[in-house]
Amino acid sequence: MGAGPSPEAPVAIVTGAGGGIGRGIAITLAERGYRLVVTSRTAADLERTRELVEEAGSSGTVVVADLMDPGTPSLLLRSALDSFGRIDGLVNNAALNIFVPFWDQPDRNLDDMIETNLTAVFFLCQEVASHWVRNALTGAIVNISSAEDTIAYPDQVPYASSKGGLLSVTKVLALELGPFGIRVNAVSPGSVDTEMTPDIYRREAPKLIPIGRLGEPQEIGTCVSFLLSDDASYVTGTSIYADGGYMLL
Numbered sequence: 001m002g003a004g005p006s007p008e009a010p011v012a013i014v015t016g017a018g019g020g021i022g023r024g025i026a027i028t029l030a031e032r033g034y035r036l037v038v039t040s041r042t043a044a045d046l047e048r049t050r051e052l053v054e055e056a057g058s059s060g061t062v063v064v065a066d067l068m069d070p071g072t073p074s075l076l077l078r079s080a081l082d083s084f085g086r087i088d089g090l091v092n093n094a095a096l097n098i099f100v101p102f103w104d105q106p107d108r109n110l111d112d113m114i115e116t117n118l119t120a121v122f123f124l125c126q127e128v129a130s131h132w133v134r135n136a137l138t139g140a141i142v143n144i145s146s147a148e149d150t151i152a153y154p155d156q157v158p159y160a161s162s163k164g165g166l167l168s169v170t171k172v173l174a175l176e177l178g179p180f181g182i183r184v185n186a187v188s189p190g191s192v193d194t195e196m197t198p199d200i201y202r203r204e205a206p207k208l209i210p211i212g213r214l215g216e217p218q219e220i221g222t223c224v225s226f227l228l229s230d231d232a233s234y235v236t237g238t239s240i241y242a243d244g245g246y247m248l249l
Helices: 020-031 043-055 072-084 107-134 157-180 199-208 219-228
Strands: 013-016 035-040 060-066 089-092 137-144 182-189 239-242
Touching: 013 060, 013 072, 020 035, 020 043, 020 199, 020 219, 035 043, 043 060, 060 072, 072 107, 072 137, 089 107, 089 219, 107 137, 107 157, 107 182, 137 157, 137 219, 157 182, 157 199, 182 219
Parallel strands: 013 035, 013 089, 035 060, 089 137, 137 182, 182 239
Antiparallel strands: none
């Protein structure tokens, strides 16, 4: 490792950072000089993410929290300000998905997925954006959506509904927050290879993807890094579809 990040290095909150895409995003941002507040509900997973962030030459603060707790948005903002004195970016990655046919969906599935994938994002965006506006600061928000915000896939009515809503939230927030110098975008991944991916899916899904393979978590991270950066200073209210060409079929 080098000398570590500069005290002026940008700071981002990444939710759902205990593994999978969220961990990949955290590592990629750390490699690009971001200091991070990483959060999920599992302490051990977050500690491993922090180790990887530090191996990448940056620093991270771990916050174990449930995004459906009304106090979590203020807790995450305070953690960023107390640890690093600033907040420059917010990455809403945490999400819940359960594959169940429409007819068999349990009563709570729709509520749980909307609360996790959409409602929690709304209130965290509200908390962080309000801080920026109150203090005449600029910033960038990236919401991790899904290719299913646009295309249909079976057995995922609640998930697809939440992601379609998230894309709409992204667009409306971009419209409302743009005059304050706050950009809001999304990344909509297709199939990504994580520790949760079943072996059969690794074998079969690439046959449906023009590039011929699943994505890697850090490839989603590079999209996020671009959207948070000044390189995307004229980009807001849109989504990058990182799906290996799946939506072309």
